[in-house]
Amino acid sequence: VAGAFGSVLGIGGGLFIIPSLTLFLGVKLKTAIAASIVAVIATSLGGGNVYVRQHIADIRLGLLLALATAPGAVVGAVVATQISARVLAAIFALILAVSAYRMFASIRSRPVAATAPHLSAPQLPETRLRFRSSYLETSTGQLISYQVTRVPFGVVASTLAGVISGLLGVGGGIVQVPVMNLIMKVPIKVATTTSTYIIGITAMAGAFVYYNHRPSYVDPALAVPVTIGVFIGASIGSSVLGRISQNALRNTFTAVLAVYTVQMVLRVFGIGGG
């Protein structure tokens, strides 16, 4: 289930997986993070490949941003293996709260007008990088055009997405999607699918750190079942995405973030009490 949601929303599903494992199954936070970050790779492979074939995800944009997210993830993972689980949980809650607020605020203002023509847009230097500039919105049959903006800023912000991914074992989509959607003006659907593509690379970079840590945080007996579940879910989720409207996607994304935030705040208090 986490995989299906994660894939649709362009987040790795890690934000579902980690609270579930730690709260309900009593798994240690860092072990849950390691299992999640391994599973996130599978989410990306299950979902990302479908989006690439459907030409929704922008591979060029994805690869460029991965330049920033991959080293970020290594740094994040190295830090995570060094600091206490309690600090990690607090960071987790904070990230969720900020993300939920950002998406909520963006709904109340107008969503980015993906359909607005950008014919008069100046020829920015980054257009030399030949990003895709349109995609076929299958729910309406329209060809939607857009222009990627503020590429340098987007790359820098993606580093943060990478750090969070490595630190918390999530895909980083929770940062990556708003970065692409709000900063780079990429339509939400392209942003989520491209994010799904990127996080495979990001998570792999971070996962390797967890894998090689002595003692390793990757517990195969946990990571493998979680990965398989997520992989199946992601495959289902990505085939459904083409039939969901942009607004429904955005609203769901925000609702999910809000639920997570409450969950993690409860968790931090739980740790504080225990």
Add this chain to the structure above:
Amino acid sequence: MILGLILAAVQGGHSASNVLPLDAIWSHLTGGDPSAVLDLGILALFATPVAGVAVALGVFVRERDMAFVAITALLLVIIAAGFAIALR
């Protein structure tokens, strides 16, 4: 890759609660240790996105898109550097 995961799942029941060190996997594998198969499945999963980037590099080379040849090549270097840091 999927096969590796399925195989890993089948074998998963009697695995250790920890992965084997990288250099020990091969000897355990040839010794018929099921947890080595499991670990190999996880490593195969790690390798897949890297392979995807390599394929993308090939495509950009063929398209003579030099900006993205450089970007993708740099990405592979960064990933390799990340591995080096993790293995330290």
